[in-house]
Each structure stands twice: as structure tokens, then as C-alpha cells.
Amino acid sequence: MLNSSRQLFGYTKDDLAVETLTLDNGILSCDIITFGAALRSLRVPDRSGIKRDVVLGYDTLEEYESHPGYLGAVVGRVANRIAGGRFTMNGQTYALAVNDPPNHLHGGNVGFSHKVWSVVEHTSTLVTLALTSPDGEECYPGTMRVRVTYALEGNTLSMRYQAITDRDTPCNLTGHAYFNLNGHDSGPVTDQCLRIYAENYTPSDATNIPTGEIAPVAGTPMDFRKATPIGARINEPFHQLIQANGYDHNYVIDGEMGTLRKAAQAYSPTSGISMDVETTLPGLHFYAANFLDEGLTGKKGAVYGPRYAFCLETQFFPDAVNQPAFPSVILKPDGVYDHTTVFSFCCVKG
Numbered sequence: 001m002l003n004s005s006r007q008l009f010g011y012t013k014d015d016l017a018v019e020t021l022t023l024d025n026g027i028l029s030c031d032i033i034t035f036g037a038a039l040r041s042l043r044v045p046d047r048s049g050i051k052r053d054v055v056l057g058y059d060t061l062e063e064y065e066s067h068p069g070y071l072g073a074v075v076g077r078v079a080n081r082i083a084g085g086r087f088t089m090n091g092q093t094y095a096l097a098v099n100d101p102p103n104h105l106h107g108g109n110v111g112f113s114h115k116v117w118s119v120v121e122h123t124s125t126l127v128t129l130a131l132t133s134p135d136g137e138e139c140y141p142g143t144m145r146v147r148v149t150y151a152l153e154g155n156t157l158s159m160r161y162q163a164i165t166d167r168d169t170p171c172n173l174t175g176h177a178y179f180n181l182n183g184h185d186s187g188p189v190t191d192q193c194l195r196i197y198a199e200n201y202t203p204s205d206a207t208n209i210p211t212g213e214i215a216p217v218a219g220t221p222m223d224f225r226k227a228t229p230i231g232a233r234i235n236e237p238f239h240q241l242i243q244a245n246g247y248d249h250n251y252v253i254d255g256e257m258g259t260l261r262k263a264a265q266a267y268s269p270t271s272g273i274s275m276d277v278e279t280t281l282p283g284l285h286f287y288a289a290n291f292l293d294e295g296l297t298g299k300k301g302a303v304y305g306p307r308y309a310f311c312l313e314t315q316f317f318p319d320a321v322n323q324p325a326f327p328s329v330i331l332k333p334d335g336v337y338d339h340t341t342v343f344s345f346c347c348v349k350g
């Protein structure tokens with residue numbers, strides 16, 4: 001039975017109504033909330049045909065508003081970090097919120113992840129949400145109009161990000177789902193296997209800003225070219241892992257940006273659920289949820305903690321606005337930001 005539902009999720013501190021929009025195509029189903037356009041649940045069949053909810057989330061809007069972590073949210077105007085919260089564009093220097101000292105993170109104090117989006121279209125298998133970010137919001141220039149479309153088709157969930165602006169401005173949008181392929185309430189993901197289609201990554205400094213180097217993964221614990229359990233090397237005495245407290249790194253996805261190509265594949269030997277990630281974006285930020293609070297309460301009383309999930313954030317490279325050698329994140333009035341990431345699920349027999 002297909003169903004399309006739209007329900008009240010709650011009211012923000014400012015008394016704005018937030019809705020839950022459910023998509024269901026008979027194979028996958030998911031709930032998206034209009035706060036942060038966040039993916040709150042994603043139900044996928046395991047190898048026994050039982051549906052498991054493979055993304056972390058909260059039961060209440062108050063938790064989405066107050067807790068750090070960006071669970072499931074769409075992040076912008078600029079996802080990831082900007083060094084020192086400063087950048088210069090067209091001869092003008094912009095000073096942004098330093099909300100992750102000493103840097104700017106995920107769009108600032110109130111980024112797109114913390115806004116109530118409006119519903120443009122909702123069917124049983126598709127939802128388009130929209131947001132207008134005014135000129136000067138979070139000190140970014142230009143009015144930006146953004147749309148995110150979640151769509152179910154067969155065994156895939158796609159996310160399409162579109163944006164336009166009336167002045168030059170940086171734009172880097174990502175989805176911040178925390179995946180656990182055994183189910184959101186299933187403990188650590190260290191035994192789940194990950195493959196990343198990247199020969200190179202961008203090493204970072206002690207504050208998680210790329211040094212500018214594009215380094216080969218070969219011969220390091222950053223190498224996921226062959227499927228490897230997430231926890232197999234995460235505690236190795238490798239400088240990049242020590243200073244970031246685990247994996248919290250941007251990978252340079254092989255192939256040409258702008259074309260939909262393989263970025264990653266994750267697999268749980270326990271549930272049999274396998275997830276392929278394809279994207280048109282240049283980078284994949286792999287974050288092993290190193291900073292999730294120990295004992296955090298999630299949906300239906302589930303207990304979350306560090307490394308109880310993994311994020312595969314497809315995006316432009318961190319701090320690209322200050323690193324001329326990285327693909328540019330500057331969106332211009334005559335341009336369009338239009339990128340897609342596709343998550344495909346299948347089951348591997350035990």
C-alpha cells in the first residue's frame with residue numbers, strides 16, 4: 001500500500017509549525033521534517049525482509065533545535081568549515097560567525113539546518129522543500145533561493161539540491177544523515193564495511209581545515225578503496241586520525257565532478273543491508289560520528305554515542321572559499337547550483 005502523509009511534528013521556539021512528510025514506494029519509506037529539511041527516518045528492508053530504520057534522529061523538535069550534530073539535516077549556506085570564519089571575494093572580506101572555534105561550521109549560528117523550509121510539492125514518492133536565505137543572513141552576501149528534492153524510485157533515495165542567487169556568494173549544500181545499517185538503535189558501526197571511490201583525500205590541520213594538499217590514500221589508514229570495516233584502523237597512530245579523533249575527512253571522489261558517479265558503498269554483515277552512494281559533487285566528507293555525545297537519547301529512547309553511525313556528506317571541499325586550488329563554491333547570479341546524490345539499497349544474502 002502506498003501512502004502519502006503530512007503531519008504536524010511540532011512548533012519551534014518561535015512558534016513556527018514544523019511538519020513531517022512521509023514518502024513510501026512500497027520498497028523504501030522515509031520521513032522528512034520541514035525543520036532543516038531533515039531526513040528523520042529511512043526504512044530499508046534487511047536480508048529477512050524486515051524494515052530497519054537506518055538513520056539517527058530525535059523524537060522531538062526541541063531536540064532538533066537544541067542539540068548539536070545536525071542529525072539528518074540539509075546543511076548550508078556553506079557546509080563544513082571556513083578557516084577563521086573569514087573569506088575574501090571580489091575584493092571584500094566577509095567575517096562570519098565563528099561557531100566552531102576557531103572556524104565557521106555548517107553555515108553559522110542559524111544555518112539552513114535550523115530553518116523551517118516550505119513545502120513546494122509532496123506526493124507519495126517525492127517532496128520538494130524550499131528556503132529563501134536573505135541577503136546578509138549569517139553575513140553571507142546575496143539572496144539565495146534553495147530547493148531540495150527527496151525522491152524514492154525503486155530501491156533508491158535521491159536528493160537533488162538546487163540554488164540560485166542575486167549576488168556572488170559561496171554555496172555548498174549537503175545532507176547530514178547519520179547512517180547505521182543495522183538500524184539507528186543498534187550501537188557502534190565499527191564492524192560495518194565502507195568503500196570510498198577515492199584515490200586522494202585532503203589532509204587537514206589540527207582545527208580540521210584542509211592544508212591544501214591533495215594526498216594519496218595509498219599506504220595509509222585513510223585508504224577505503226577496498227571495503228574495510230570502519231573500526232579496523234580508526235584508532236591507529238596516524239597523525240590525521242589522532243588530531244581529528246577518528247575519520248572526519250574529505251575525500252576527492254574519483255572521476256569528473258558534475259557527472260553522477262560512484263562515491264561510496266557501505267555494508268553491514270549483520271543486517272545484510274548494502275548502500276551505494278553516487279553523486280555529481282566533487283567531495284565526500286566521511287565523518288565517523290566521533291563527537292556524538294555519549295548516552296545521547298534518540299528516537300524511541302534509543303541510545304546513541306560516538307561511532308554509533310557514519311555520515312557520508314557529499315559536498316564541495318572544506319574551506320574551498322579560501323583555497324583557490326579547490327573547485328570553486330562561488331555561485332553567481334547567472335549560474336545555477338544543481339547537484340544530486342543518490343543512495344541505493346540492496347541486500348546481500350548471509
Ligand code: BGC
Nearest residue numbers: 069070080248285287291313
Ligand atoms: C563535521 C564534524 C562535526 C559534525 C557535527 C561534520 O560534518 O565534519 O567535525 O563534528 O559535522 O557538527
